[in-house]
Amino acid sequence: MHSILVTPAIVVRSWSFGESDKIVSFLTAEYGKVTGIAKGAKRSRRRFVNTLEPFSLVQLSFRDRPHTTLAFIHACDLIRPHKNLTTSLEKIACASYLMEVTDAFATEREESRSLFDHLKEGLIWVEDRGPSHSFLAFYELKLLGLAGYQPALESCRRCRRTRAGNSPGHWRFSARDGGLLCASCSALRKEAVPLSAEAIEVLVAVQRAKSILSDHASFSSAALTEGRSVLRHFIQFQTSRELKSASFLDTSSLTW
Ligand SMILES: [Zn+2]
Known part of the structure; x- marks a missing residue:
């Protein structure tokens, strides 16, 4: 059994998988890019209350699974929802660009705290001041x-x-x-x-x-x-x- 890993993370993308699950990709501080499956995220909103929305800053708990690069998302606790990022088209477009361009330089499972911090600060800047x-x-x-x-x-x-x-x-x-x-x-x-x-x-x-x-x-x-x-x-x-x-x-x- 793999141990549970915990790291601050930013939700980059999430999409539906099957009837009730979601696949979510993160840029994390400790482990670079992580993609995982959130079981039951579509059906039960209790377990992942608004924490899988793009731009959200979360504390991610996950563990690796045998024979697959898709991690098991154990928990996702909201640190900062970035609600004001979605108040205008300009902010959404700019924040999406920051995430895409930063994610492009990150590597799966390779520590990238400086990239993570840069994105975190960039999203806060856009949320507070606009692009x-x-x-x-x-x-x-x-x-x-x-x-x-x-x-x-x-x-x-x-x-x-x-x-x-x-x-x-x-x-x-x-x-x-x-x-x-x-x-x-x-x-x-x-x-x-x-x-x-x-x-x-x-x-x-x-x-x-x-x-x-x-x-x-x-x-x-x-x-x-x-x-x-x-x-x-x-x-x-x-x-x-x-x-x-x-x-x-x-x-x-x-x-x-
Ligand atoms: Zn020259």
Whole structure:
């Protein structure tokens, strides 16, 4: 018999399984991604009272089962329901994106407390203050750093030429190289994306920031949008995933 493991966790997804059960996937502090079966969760709401809703922060108790990666969910105690996250379409879209993009970097059963904490703080931020592009840029850059892919933005990734003193506006971002390339080096990388001097400055400023930014009136929205588009492309490249909620953020008529 496997022993019961207990860890703080965030509910990422849940779906029905058979007549009465639910399958639930979590990002946990101690064990990375965990997917388990909640027996009777559809029929008896008493055992899992509103604790299997996406975004919920819970204390998860589970145990492994023989011959399957699907854990048995023993109990799920609510720590923070994030009720105000579901009050607007903007918040739901943004919170879904945070979960998808963070989950993409996490691994099954590999401790990932820093990713868990980052997501936990991000969801609280969106719930309390609502989404913004500068917040999302901060979230994405910090996430890349935590996952070991902090983009190189100060100098050319190949020849080490620094941006200072070199012609601005001729730099490109190469996802494969993990950062900027100068004009001559990017000739070798047809897929590298041009990045304006202003967008680079925005990304550098956000990357240097110590905490999640509340607002950046000095950033033009065009530069932020351009910088974030490169970050998202980089994240998709590193995780080999298409981010479904990202396209929803683009296509929905969000006002922020
Ligand atoms: Zn170069």
